[in-house]
Amino acid sequence: MTNFEFYYKLTYRRAKDETRIHWHRDDPPRLLTEAVKAGGHGRALDIGCGTGVNSVYMAQHGYSVTAVDFVPQALPFGIRRAEREGVKIEFVAADITKFETAGNFDLILDFGCFHGFNEKDRLLYRDKLLSWLAEGGQYVLGHFYRSDAFGIGPRGRKKEEIENFFAPELKLENFILETDGKAISQYRFRRGMLE
Numbered sequence: 001m002t003n004f005e006f007y008y009k010l011t012y013r014r015a016k017d018e019t020r021i022h023w024h025r026d027d028p029p030r031l032l033t034e035a036v037k038a039g040g041h042g043r044a045l046d047i048g049c050g051t052g053v054n055s056v057y058m059a060q061h062g063y064s065v066t067a068v069d070f071v072p073q074a075l076p077f078g079i080r081r082a083e084r085e086g087v088k089i090e091f092v093a094a095d096i097t098k099f100e101t102a103g104n105f106d107l108i109l110d111f112g113c114f115h116g117f118n119e120k121d122r123l124l125y126r127d128k129l130l131s132w133l134a135e136g137g138q139y140v141l142g143h144f145y146r147s148d149a150f151g152i153g154p155r156g157r158k159k160e161e162i163e164n165f166f167a168p169e170l171k172l173e174n175f176i177l178e179t180d181g182k183a184i185s186q187y188r189f190r191r192g193m194l195e
């Protein structure tokens with residue numbers, strides 16, 4: 001088990017409610033709302049879904065959602081939220097680097113999962129993402145821009161580095177550099193249509 005996995009497991013196991021989970025937000029990220037406005041239907045995948053806020057948001061906006069997290073204790077938060085909101089979501093406990101699905105997703109979201117990966121898993125992840133994202137589909141990513149000064153937690157990466165990593169298949173359509181101190185940046189990519 002990696003340090004990250006241990007940390008995530010401990011956080012969800014200890015959390016009596018969502019307010020104890022420091023990355024939990026009740027509102028979806030801005031570029032997810034933008035992607036939903038631009039798309040608004042089809043299949044969506046929430047990678048590292050956590051408490052399921054964004055999975056529920058996508059389901060409420062007409063997507064058929066698969067939500068994956070490798071900490072089984074995270075899923076009940078999302079399951080309860082989906083029940084409360086009256087939406088159906090397929091929740092799966094799995095490591096995304098080992099997850100198998102037929103793919104063809106119109107919208108893939110990863111808010112805070114990918115930036116914790118080592119180099120080997122980053123490459124695996126990219127291959128999987130590209131095999132799952134439909135032509136013309138959107139990929140929304142939330143990723144640390146700056147690393148912690150003491151080297152704790154996910155490594156930050158600059159915009160160019162992220163953009164190059166997913167090129168040429170994915171084209172960046174919008175980017176937000178957060179300035180509120182959390183240093184998590186938002187990216188909205190689109191997969192180019194094949195000629």
Ligand SMILES: C[S@@+](CC[C@H](N)C(=O)[O-])C[C@H]1O[C@@H](n2cnc3c(N)ncnc32)[C@H](O)[C@@H]1O
Pocket residue numbers: 008023024025047048049050051052053054068069070071074094095096097110111112113116
């Ligand atoms: C910072 S949290 C963000 C959760 C959620 N996306 C949100 O915005 O509230 C990152 C999540 O990714 C999950 N995660 C990390 N690595 C993963 C992996 N390899 N496979 C599946 N889930 C993973 C963690 O368990 C955690 O729930």
